[in-house]
Amino acid sequence: MTINFDSQTVKVNQNEIHLTPTEYKVLIILAENTSRVLTHRYLLKEVWGTESVEDTSSLRVTIATLRKNIEVNTQNQYIKTHIGVGYQMVQLDS
Template sequence: MNRNIKILVIEDEGAIRNLISTALQTNGYKYEVASNGSSALSLLSTHQYDMVFVDLGLPDIDGVEIIRKYRTFSTTPIIVISARSNDDDKINALDEGADDYLTKPFNVEELLARVRSTLRRTQYLDNKQTEEEHIFTNGLLKIDYISQSVFVADEEIHLMPIEYNLLCLLAKNVGKVLTHQYILDKVWVNAIESDLSSLRVYLTSLRKKIEKKSHEKYIQTHIGVGYKMVRVTSTEEE
């Protein structure tokens, strides 16, 4: 049941890291571990996770800084695990984008309950968004998800299947930077490293098709990281 859920555990204390890892493995969750902030940021920028546990007291980078940086390109749920019990520390972590806060020492059953409740909430929000949003509009760009049609300035444009899937992925995450690896994982099947060059080719082609008629820049390149669709305010062609 949980085999497709992947969790990153960012924790420098070996005993706590092993405790969490064992609990996740026993309950069928996939997981990866990072013992410091640098390795954690590397994993976060190149892999997609369904949830992240982060300790605030890491040896090299404060956990709050990791949360702050991760939130610039991902909305993946974050649960803080920390010995810091001060309310100010909790509030600061939550304000920076954490979804929940678990104070050490903690009960394994409580940790697993937090995982389940967070995943349920995320799934509910994803399902609700899918049900309610059949049409996406951004400036002169419109996507009809039901008919799988794309229009620019009320004129339909024809996209290849991969181009359409790329556009939908960016549109459903408008304003967020999606890493190369995240896009490859979502759009390609069994993505390999060489597919990165294909991604660049398809993005270039997609850009030309949607920006030729609108003269608006919808897709931003974040060199070395990935791509982002920006919100365009114009509603009619000049």
């Protein structure tokens, strides 16, 4: 996967993929923090402007859709789930 921050494009296997603004925002936040596990609360605040852990369903759906778009085969798991805590971007090609 390649993220071009200037053009705000994402490519997987040289093919550009189309993400919603919310999916792109989550991806960028994760990509900018690859060494950290980002909590549900942090992601909810940064993306949706809320810290309520009761609102995690939107986050879970967004992560699932994002994974479907960027993890085109099972060998490339870019987003790791830390159960009960949050998510972490674990690998980027560039």
